[in-house]
Amino acid sequence: MSETTVRTERQLRGGLLDAYTATRRFVIRGRRQPDVIFGSLLTPVLFVVLFGYVFGSSIVVPGGNYRSYLMPGLFAMSVLFTAGNNAVAVAADMSEGVVDRFRTLPIARSAIVIGRSLSSLLLGIPVLVVMIGCGYAVGWRADNGVGNAVLAFLLFELFGYAIGWLGVLVGLLAGSAQAADVIMNIPIFLMGFISSVFVDPANMPAWLRVIADWNPMSAVVTAGRQLFGNTIGPPPSGVWSLEHPIATTFGLALVIVIVVAPICVRLYSHSTR
Amino acid sequence: MSAPAISADHLVRSFGATRALVDVSLRVEKGTVCALLGRNGAGKTTTVRILTTLLPADAGQARVAGFDVTDQAAEVRTRIGVTGQTATMDELLTGAENLETIGRFCHLGAATSRRRATALLEQFDLSDAARQLVKHYSGGMRRRLDLAASLIAEPEVLFLDEPTTGLDPVSRAEMWTSIRGLVSGGTTVLLTTQYLDEADRLADTIVVVDRGRVVAEGTPEQLKASIGRPFVRVTLPEADPATLERVRRLLGEEAEVSGRSVSAPAPQGLVTLEEVVTQLRGLGVPVHEVGLEHPSLDEVFSAVTSHSAHPEAPAISRAGGT
Numbered sequence: 001m002s003e004t005t006v007r008t009e010r011q012l013r014g015g016l017l018d019a020y021t022a023t024r025r026f027v028i029r030g031r032r033q034p035d036v037i038f039g040s041l042l043t044p045v046l047f048v049v050l051f052g053y054v055f056g057s058s059i060v061v062p063g064g065n066y067r068s069y070l071m072p073g074l075f076a077m078s079v080l081f082t083a084g085n086n087a088v089a090v091a092a093d094m095s096e097g098v099v100d101r102f103r104t105l106p107i108a109r110s111a112i113v114i115g116r117s118l119s120s121l122l123l124g125i126p127v128l129v130v131m132i133g134c135g136y137a138v139g140w141r142a143d144n145g146v147g148n149a150v151l152a153f154l155l156f157e158l159f160g161y162a163i164g165w166l167g168v169l170v171g172l173l174a175g176s177a178q179a180a181d182v183i184m185n186i187p188i189f190l191m192g193f194i195s196s197v198f199v200d201p202a203n204m205p206a207w208l209r210v211i212a213d214w215n216p217m218s219a220v221v222t223a224g225r226q227l228f229g230n231t232i233g234p235p236p237s238g239v240w241s242l243e244h245p246i247a248t249t250f251g252l253a254l255v256i257v258i259v260v261a262p263i264c265v266r267l268y269s270h271s272t273r
Numbered sequence: 274m275s276a277p278a279i280s281a282d283h284l285v286r287s288f289g290a291t292r293a294l295v296d297v298s299l300r301v302e303k304g305t306v307c308a309l310l311g312r313n314g315a316g317k318t319t320t321v322r323i324l325t326t327l328l329p330a331d332a333g334q335a336r337v338a339g340f341d342v343t344d345q346a347a348e349v350r351t352r353i354g355v356t357g358q359t360a361t362m363d364e365l366l367t368g369a370e371n372l373e374t375i376g377r378f379c380h381l382g383a384a385t386s387r388r389r390a391t392a393l394l395e396q397f398d399l400s401d402a403a404r405q406l407v408k409h410y411s412g413g414m415r416r417r418l419d420l421a422a423s424l425i426a427e428p429e430v431l432f433l434d435e436p437t438t439g440l441d442p443v444s445r446a447e448m449w450t451s452i453r454g455l456v457s458g459g460t461t462v463l464l465t466t467q468y469l470d471e472a473d474r475l476a477d478t479i480v481v482v483d484r485g486r487v488v489a490e491g492t493p494e495q496l497k498a499s500i501g502r503p504f505v506r507v508t509l510p511e512a513d514p515a516t517l518e519r520v521r522r523l524l525g526e527e528a529e530v531s532g533r534s535v536s537a538p539a540p541q542g543l544v545t546l547e548e549v550v551t552q553l554r555g556l557g558v559p560v561h562e563v564g565l566e567h568p569s570l571d572e573v574f575s576a577v578t579s580h581s582a583h584p585e586a587p588a589i590s591r592a593g594g595t
Contacts, residue, residue, distance in 0.1 A: 014380060021377040025363070032365045032406070097359035101422070104325050104355040105378045106347060 015108035022115025030123040041127050044078035048134045051198055061200050071140035072224035073197030078131045079160035080188050082124035086164050087184035090171025109269040117164045143229030152227035155249050159220050162256035169260050172267045191217045213239045219248040276339055278303045278430050278461035284333035286319050293319040295485035301463055306456050308476035309465040316485040317465035321434045325355045338429045354423030354431045360415045364408035368399055368418050372425055379426035393421040413444025433464040469574055483578040496573045503542055505549050508534040508562040516558050523552055539565055
């Protein structure tokens with residue numbers, strides 16, 4: 001084996017180890033911020049009540065059962081909210097001395113941002129579990145078997161992981177935690193509401209309907225509904241992303257990670273306070 | 274002599290229109306403590322950030338532990354410890370967890386990281402607080418933990434950027450004790466400070482920076498000697514004008530009275546002191562104290578960093594220094 005191969009291998013091993021250490025740090029940290037965990041639970045749980053019962057009573061959806069229609073959307077929303085926390089957390093980290101400390105250590109340049117994105121994925125799991133409990137409580141069921149349900153949740157998490165990287169990117173660029181909060185969370189809200197998460201876009205004005213149909217969030221939720229068996233009739237014709245929602249979600253998540261992650265690594269390693 | 278632990282040649286760095294470093298060169302031999310002394314904004318932190326690979330220099334070169342800070346940054350990072358001005362420990366982790374995390378990042382492995390963390394917490398008197406979250410630590414404890422963190426991988430060269438700024442006197446004294454302990458273990462230390470007494474107490478050599486330039490360097494003694502000669506001070510038990518006048522006349526033309534003491538230049542140091550003591554005995558006046566005094570580093574500092582009309586011609590330049 002040549003010397004370069006040995007060095008590359010050692011670098012790779014060191015990089016994986018560093019990413020593990022960073023993830024571990026962020027998970028320990030995250031567990032000690034009950035306010036953040038509570039915060040990311042509060043909104044989707046409130047949505048279950050608000051939309052499932054308050055608005056839901058006057059919302060008509062294909063298939064008839066609104067709460068079965070709603071829950072896959074709220075699973076996806078909760079995953080999205082957790083991912084959005086990354087923006088604020090990274091922006092806060094960047095304004096503290098801890099970044100300087102890390103940058104004088106012999107750590108792989110990618111470790112901290114990878115650790116951040118992985119830890120938010122891990123910390124989001126309990127939130128999703130609570131949401132599944134809520135879903136069960138309000139009558140939602142996965143009708144296509146456990147395997148497909150697991151696949152749906154994996155797909156949601158993958159999408160959340162990709163959005164988590166966007167959160168890291170926003171956090172690196174934002175300059176302050178407050179700015180990061182606004183830049184990240186307003187689009188997340190818009191993405192959630194102008195989609196098929198809460199209502200059937202068929203009833204929207206034509207121009208808004210086009211946006212809602214092509215909104216990736218609609219594809220994600222449709223993928224979930226298909227896998228759970230909470231089907232809602234045929235997709236609007238001509239919208240490729242809704243005709244192939246699973247492929248769309250998977251592909252989009254992959255593209256976001258492949259494009260955004262290297263940018264984040266570069267930004268992080270060139271950042272100075 | 275072996276290669277110096279730190280060498281910087283003509284470092285230049287600007288931030289926009291602000292010239293943080295105009296020309297900074299320094300050399301720190303292995304196992305010694307060098308204090309970078311200067312006012313706020315003199316360029317101390319910029320110098321440290323360049324030497325610790327955090328910031329590229331616009332021009333100039335620097336080597337730390339034998340490696341170039343720009344081209345061989347990774348090599349440098351495995352050999353240095355850095356304690357910055359701001360606390361860098363994670364508030365939501367315990368003291369022990371913080372140190373272990375840094376240890377793991379230095380690739381010491383889990384077991385060694387834990388062992389080193391425990392030993393360092395002991396060494397810095399933080400064992401009792403090891404399992405407490407850092408957010409409950411006092412300012413002094415945070416600084417000590419920060420210092421401990423920079424030592425976890427047993428670095429060859431340690432950078433301390435204003436290690437005691439903002440600390441109360443007791444915590445400062447504790448930091449000094451800790452730093453001195455390290456040096457006796459052979460670590461090379463570059464510390465920045467705006468406190469002269471700190472430089473005087475801790476450093477083997479002092480580099481005075483002002484507005485991005487090195488304006489003086491040498492050992493504390495060399496710096497003091499360069500600014501002026503020692504003087505002898507005679508203190509009387511009471512401020513009795515007649516007696517003060519007699520002593521003043523005894524000490525010669527340059528003698529000055531202030532309060533209940535009289536001071537005069539002592540060009541020959543101890544020899545002059547001995548003469549004065551003998552003459553005082555002959556004079557038969559009651560004396561409270563007689564001593565030889567050196568100009569303080571404060572005076573040196575004022576002299577070399579005085580923002581006079583001729584900044585390019587400081588009162589002294591390059592005292593000693595090799």
